[in-house]
Amino acid sequence: MSKKVMVLNGSPRINGNTSGLICEFTRGVEQVGGSVKRFDLDRMKIHGCKGCLTGGRNRENPCVQKDDMTLIYPAYCEADVVVFASPMYYWGFSGQLKCTLDRLFAVTELDPEWRTPHKGAVLLMAAEGTGRENDAPVLNYYKSLLGFLGWDDFGAIIAGGFLNAGAISGSPFMQEAFELGKSIC
Ligand SMILES: Cc1cc2nc3c(=O)[nH]c(=O)nc-3n(C[C@H](O)[C@H](O)[C@H](O)COP(=O)(O)O)c2cc1C
Structure with a gap:
């Protein structure tokens, strides 16, 4: 069955390196019949x-705060796979992505037992640094x-060695992202 994929893009650089990974990943997903909804969180x-722990009362819009999360909640509820896409910022997700992730808890609050809906997950990340030591904090966090x-890991790419926007273009990570996209459907 073809999968519904939601991409949460935490990079503020719309033509940046994270975006490059997302585009190739999306091409892969679509080539095998999956569908992708992308949210550019910085916009x-x-x-x-x-x-406040008082969310989860309204299925359509489960958070007490009313902002652009109202666009994300329905896509999250129907997604089979959630893609955490972000530049590495201080060995973690960007603030844009972390805020969004925290706000998804309101959907968990819809369940009386606070069970989070089951999904597959992907990590797509661009970074300046390279190597195991640079990647370890984010990979540990992602795994935890x-x-x-209780989600399934469908794959993680940390594309190190790129500082300037677009520097990733033509690198082997682009092909890796494309193949990962193809593999999840
Ligand atoms: C605030 C800030 C923090 C950063 N922290 C890290 C870091 O901890 N490790 C790293 O390898 N690169 C770090 N970088 C570099 C970015 O991850 C890198 O430039 C990446 O390619 C940006 O992706 P983008 O083009 O999608 O924005 C940082 C950049 C910024 C602006």
């Missing part, structure tokens, strides 16, 4: 979670996050 108004959520 959206998404506030940080208030930690998926363990906590």
Whole structure:
């Protein structure tokens, strides 16, 4: 069955390296019949979670804050796969992506037992640094996050060695992203 994929793009650089990975990944997904909904989070108004624990009352719009998350919740609910796409910022996700991720908790609150809906996950990340030591903090976080959520890992790419926007173009990571996209459907 072809999969519905939601891409949460945490990079503010619309033609940046993360975006390059997303484009190739998307091409791969679509080539095998999957569909992709991409959200460029930096272009959206998404506030940080208030930690009020009073969400989950309204299925359409489960958070008490009303902002552009209202566009993301329906896509999240129907997605089979969630792609965390981000530049590496201080060995973690960008703020744009982290805010969005925290706000998805309102959907978990819809369930009386706080069970998070089951998904597959992908990590697409661009970074300046390279090597195991540079990648380890994010990979550990990603692994712990998926363990906590109970999601399946469909693959992670940390494309190191790229500082300037677009520098990733023509690198082997683009092909890797394309192949990963093809493999998840
Ligand atoms: C605020 C900031 C923090 C960064 N932190 C890291 C870092 O911890 N490790 C790293 O390898 N690169 C770091 N970088 C470099 C970016 O990850 C790199 O330039 C990446 O290619 C940007 O992706 P983009 O083109 O999608 O924005 C940082 C860049 C910025 C602006």
